[in-house]
Amino acid sequence: MLTMFGIAWGIISITVMVGAGEGLGKGIQKNQETFGKDVMIVFAGRTSMQAGGTRSGRIVRWREDDYLQVAEESPACKYVMPELGNDVQVRSLFNSGNIRTVGALPPFTEIRSVGVAQGRFYNDQDNAEARNVAFLGSDAKKQLFADREALGQTIWMNGNPYTVIGVMKPKEQNSSYDGADVRKVFVPFNAMRRDFPNKPPAVEHSVDRLLVAPWSLETHRDCVKQIRRSLGRLHNFDPRDKEAAGIWDTVKDAEANRMIIVGMQVFMGAVGVATLFLGGLSVMNVMLVSVRERTREIGVRKALGATRESILRQFFLETVIVVGLSGGTGLLIAYSFCSLINLLPMPPFFEGLLASWKLGALSVFLLGLIAVLSALYPANRAASVDPIEALRFEAGG
DSSP states (O other): OHHHHHHHHHHHHHHHHHHHHHHHHHHHHHHHHHHOSSOEEEEEOBOOSOSSSSOTTOBOOEETTHHHHHHHTOTTEEEEEEEEEEEEEEEOSSOEEEEEEEEEOTTHHHHTTOOEEEEOOOOHHHHHTTOOEEEEOHHHHHHHHTTSOOTTOEEEETTEEEEEEEEEOOOOOOOOSSSOGGGEEEEEHHHHHHHSOOOTTSOTTEESEEEEEESSGGGHHHHHHHHHHHHHHHHTSOTTOTTTEEEEEHHHHHHHHHHHHHHHHHHHHHHHHHHHHHHHHHHHHHHHHHHHHTHHHHHHHHHTTOOHHHHHHHHHHHHHHHHHHHHHHHHHHHHHHHHHHHTSOOOTTOOOOOOOHHHHHHHHHHHHHHHHHHHHHHHHHHHTOOHHHHHHOOTTO
């Protein structure tokens, strides 16, 4: 029973630990997508080691219309858009507050994973005509309207009337550069730069950052190079100067997190496999003891005409049955445990114990390998017993 427990525990360890690693990886990936999928945020910064540009140490700021030229010169990039954000005094008929207000282009919802719960996000026509329309983050909506209906209502932003056209879906977000999206108000970019531009000492007609998304992961590197080259030409700095155009690259962040998660899964899987192999060694030792204790039985069988193959098959099958029963029990317990845990509410960054069929197939393969390896040596020892010596053998002698 102790030996069978070792095998079962090895299977449970592999299933639960690898499933936990998979669930953590999925959770982190899902949380990353709430911030922005395959998006690069290009910040303005302070130039440093200039080579062929103007003086070192000057401040570089993106202008409101830079994105048009940059997008034209960056074919590897799907989206290039400006983003301007400032704190604005927002008032409804029921409440008021100083709320972060952001202006960007309509594809903002795609690259920043902004879901629509009610109404709609502003569109290209809203932006072209600089309409006074606002899209509320879920927390901003609660602050301004509580449980009341917000669609179609008027809010006053620094005294300017804006009509609420949509409300955002709630989302968990652990990373940002200017606060959680659920606590913001979103307006068309042209309305933002008209009504809520950057004020001195900030540069007039400047934007805070550019949001960039490549067409695919394959075009990611080209997109980065083209963005730097275009901005360097427009603002007269060396494209290699990372201080002048600092980039927060979520693609690189995702790759780094993926490497960490894979390493963690490999480590936890290795611990489970080691436990499983130790269980296999225990099975081998138990069967070797069984061979020694049953030496006279083997001798009698051989004296009565049992062949080497029949003895070999007997002990091989006994070992496989022991491993199969314990391993099958372990798989049943492990998958049942994972299913029960997944019924509970999951914490942030964790999607549950994701025990997939691939993991089950791997466990069965390892279980079969352990069974064969742990059965070969004891079975061969049993088949090699000399019948004359076996009949003379005294247990405990």
